[in-house]
Amino acid sequence: IRTHGDYHLGQLLVGEQGELSVIDFEGRPTRPLSERRIKRSPLRDLASMLWSFYSCVHQLAASHVTNILPGTDRSQLKKTADVWCRWVSAAFLRAYFDAAHALPPTHPAGVHRIHDAALLLDCFCLLHGLEKLENELLSTEIVDEITLSGLQFWLDSAASDAPRIKT
Numbered sequence: 001i002r003t004h005g006d007y008h009l010g011q012l013l014v015g016e017q018g019e020l021s022v023i024d025f026e027g028r029p030t031r032p033l034s035e036r037r038i039k040r041s042p043l044r045d046l047a048s049m050l051w052s053f054y055s056c057v058h059q060l061a062a063s064h065v066t067n068i069l070p071g072t073d074r075s076q077l078k079k080t081a082d083v084w085c086r087w088v089s090a091a092f093l094r095a096y097f098d099a100a101h102a103l104p105p106t107h108p109a110g111v112h113r114i115h116d117a118a119l120l121l122d123c124f125c126l127l128h129g130l131e132k133l134e135n136e137l138l139s140t141e142i143v144d145e146i147t148l149s150g151l152q153f154w155l156d157s158a159a160s161d162a163p164r165i166k167t
Helices: 043-062 074-101 114-139 145-159
Strands: 012-014 020-022
Touching: 043 074, 043 114, 043 145, 074 114, 074 145, 114 145
Parallel strands: none
Antiparallel strands: 012 020
8 A cells, every 4th residue: 555654753733632633645755756656565654653752752861851850860761761662652553453453354454464564563663773874874974873772672672572562
């Protein structure tokens, strides 16, 4: 199916009544239009959103918050950010996979082999991180620490034997 292509927290709007709207369906503007038209797995968008959760909370943990809150330790904030990211990601994925599992088997967004989907999602998370790393190296030649720690986070998640998605 055609996917959003640039799905992250900045593409979401919350209305006054709590309704959620997704905006900017044109995909990543840096990619050519012909590439953005290619049908891709919706799991790519999920991986992009998971990275958005990670980046958002780790940017906050690395910001001036450590100077404002007395007794805060950067390493403890990073651990707390990791826990928050895992919890939010699990809730997000649970809602997505519950909805996708309810679709008919022939629907392109349906997911009926949950363990295969989880493995593919891990691969897309790592791919997204490697693309971020490549973009940083090509544009600024400076690698963001959050990108490197995010890659380590997703490598550790993929390497763990613990199931990330329960059916």
